[in-house]
Amino acid sequence: MRQAATSTAEVLDLSKRLERRRGEIEEATLTRVYSVADPTEDSDPAYLDGLRTAVSAALGYGIEALRRSEDRPAPIPTSLLSQARLAARNGVELDTVLRRYLAGHALLDDFLIEESERGGLPGGSSLKRLLWVEAAALDRLLSAVSEEYAREVAARPGSPAERRAKQIERLLAGEPLDASGLGYDLEAHHTGLVASGQQSEQVLRELAAALDCNLLLLRREADCAWAWLGGRRRALSFEEIECALRQLSPAEATLTVGEPGHGLASWRLTHRQALAAMTVAQRGERALTRYADVALLASILQDDLLVASLRQLYLEPLEQDRDGGEVARQTLRAYFAAEQNVSSAAAALGINRSTVANRLRATEERIGRHLGCCALELSLALRLGEREPQQPA
16 A cells, blocks of 8 residues: 555656646647648638647646546546547548647657656556556547547538549548549549649530540639549540640630559659649740650759759859840750750851850850750750749839
8 A cells, every 4th residue: 555655646746747847848749740730721710729729738638647547537628629620620631630649649758758767767657557548548539539520520521522622632642542433444544634724624624525535623723623534545645635725715724734644653643743834834825735845844943942043053144244145045045956056056046157156155154164064954044034924014
C-alpha cells in the first residue's frame, strides 16, 4: 500500500510539472500541427480559431489521462468533437486531422519522458506503463474523433457532382478506389487536357464528340475544367486534337494537352503534364499548347529563383541597349530558330552575315558569356520574356 500511494503521488507530481509547462507544450504542438498541413489554407475562420482551442483541449485530455485509473478514463472533450465536425464541413481530410493528433501525441510523450527523467520515474510505475496509458487515451480519442467526423460527412453527403469530383481527386492522389462508377475506363488510352476560359467545358465536350472519344470531365472553377479523352484502340495524336479544334466554332478557351499514354499511371501523368503546360499557356496567346513543346519552360516557371535569375543574367543586360534590347532579342531568336547557323539567321532577317555576327558578339559582351556556353539558358530566357504578363498601360 505504501508503494502504491507513493506511485500515485509521483504521477500527480509529474502531471503538475507538465501543467506548469503547458504554454510551452501548446506552442510546440501548434508548430507541429502546422507542419502536418497549413491550416491557414482553410477559409472558415471558425475552424482556424477552433484549432488552437482543440490543441489546448487535447493537451489537457492527455495530462488528465495520467491521473486516471484504467476503469475511469478521462472523458473526450466536447470541443474536440466540435472541431472534427468543422473539419468535415471545411473539407479537411480525416487523414490530416488524425495525423495532427498523432503529431501532438508524440510531442507530449517527449515532454513526459523529459519530466520523468528529470524527476525520477514514479515509484511502482515504469515509464513504459505511463506511455501505454497515453497510447490508450489516444486510441479512444482518435476513435471518437473519427466517428464524429464520419457522422458529419454522412449528414452532409454533397451533390453527385461533388462526390464525383472528390473521387477523381483521390484517384489522382494515388488512392486505390473503385472507379467503376465514373463511366470511364482508366485502363484505356488517355490524353489529358486542361481548359481555361468561360467556355472551357463546352469546348471539351465538343472536342470529345468530334474525335469520337470517351470523355471524363471535371469542372474545377467557373472558368477551368480538367478532362481526359479515352479510347480502347489507340491514343490520340496531338495533330488530331489540333485539327479537330480548328474545325470547331471559335470559343473563348485556352487548352493544354498532356502526352498520350495507357493505363492508370499514364492517366495521372498526362493530367499533370496538361496542368503544368497551363502555366505557360496562360502567358501566351495560343489556343492550344502541348506539354512536350513547353516541358522545360513549364518546369522553370515553377521555380521563382530560376525565373528571376535567367532574367537577371540574360535579359536585363540586353535591355541596356538604346532600343531596350529589341534588335538583340530579334537576332537571337532568328539565330536559335536557325539552329545557331549565322548565315541562315541572316537570310531569315534579310540582312548580311557580318551584321548578325557583330550583333551576336555584342550580345556576348553584354551578358559576359560565350553563346556556345549558355545557348540553352539564353534561349529559355528569351522564351520566358515572350511570356511575361503584360503590364497595364
